[in-house]
Amino acid sequence: MTAPLLAAEGLTLRFGAIPALLDVAIDVAEGEVVAIVGESGSGKTTLLRVLSGMMTPDAGTVRWLGDDVHAMGEAARRRLMRTAWGFVHQNPRDGLRLAVSAGGNVGERLMAVGARHYGNIRAEALSWLAKVEIDGHRIDDLPRTFSGGMQQRLQIARTLVTRPRLVFMDEPTGGLDVSVQARLLDLIRSLSRELGLSVLIVTHDIAAARLLADRILVMRRGRVVEQGLTDRVLDDPQHPYTQLLVSSVLAA
């Protein structure tokens, strides 16, 4: 097996007396989709924030290609976030610039990594809008005129246009209608396969995790209580909490 892209161990973080993460280890290999599931307050979003360098743990390390993410300094981390990493927020308004056109939102990320030719940037933006099924005629419209599902797809286009190697996703289908969720899941899956992306996705949607993820980690009260092959964890859960979680899902 090749070395993982991202490798974390011993992650612990407390908010006052409340442990948000307790001795969490996780790694993500090239081209792999890993899901983190668990109830609200289990620490899954905190884990995503620590892994992506947005929060600093009390203990433990996160390494990207061997480099300590929390020791590399703010500038290096921001560069990573612009190039090798992407982050898709639950609320698309946290990942988009609402006062900038749809095309601008996509083109901006390209310019941040050095693209300068206006025609090329616009062509690339158009091609990405098409990939996420947004009509090219909307390229000059502001994202606030878009529906929630369209905004989320625009955020994905904005994130993927620079061809990151690893994308962090925090409940990407969270606030969306069920009909839109399925389309978005298919989009995330096909794009990650096509581009060979690694994806680390936080979700409380077990069915989404089953369809998207190669591996799954189940979190409860800051700990990883069970992990492994997605279908095995969901079909043959060992930990009492995983059994509860899986048996509580409506069959679909």
Add this chain to the structure above:
Amino acid sequence: MTPALRTEGLAKAFTLHLQGGTHIPVLSGIDLAVRPGECVALWGPSGAGKSTLMRCLYGNYGAGSGRIILRHRGRDIDLAAADPRDVIEARRETLGYVSQFLRVIPRVATRDIVAEPMITRGVPREEALARATALLRRLNLPDRLHGLPPATFSGGEQQRVNLARGFAPGYPVLLLDEPTASLDAANRAGVIALINEAKAQGAAIVGIFHDAEVREAVADRLFDVLPVQDAA
């Protein structure tokens, strides 16, 4: 000949934590071996653990104890102990599974569902789609359905989509859980032909076939799966 898939002392039990820790032993001491070109039918009463054994062989259920040894890339890997990433690789290249029910992303067209495992094995997209179409036609699924997602299909149609998806890549080892349960006689005959062709090409097949006609037409031998005596 070296078996393509074998188990040694495989055992499986379930512990139901939500039911007061009830312990249910299902399999114990299973020693099964399947050689390339051979089809073994699991045989035993309902509830004896045939489907559980199939799921263990695919790695869908974790083995309680024992080994599940798969011939993969010219070497043996123990699926009972392998890293999830190695299980995924083995499933992509070596080990196929046709379950009774189709489970796919909503809104994806049937043709793409069938082509997907070929594409992930490196078959060019156009070629994979062409093979998917040919196999779906062979299984009598009309062309007008190929572009539709299978969610609204009948049970028999969904089963044929599942079969096409399982047979298209040409896996060296194939697990079939009641592949003809929802099919009429004409389609059963089509599946029998597919299974025998796969065997002729060297595939090792383990199946559960409740249909006696199908079983007799494809199975080289039976493997008894008997209920585990209640330990308690």
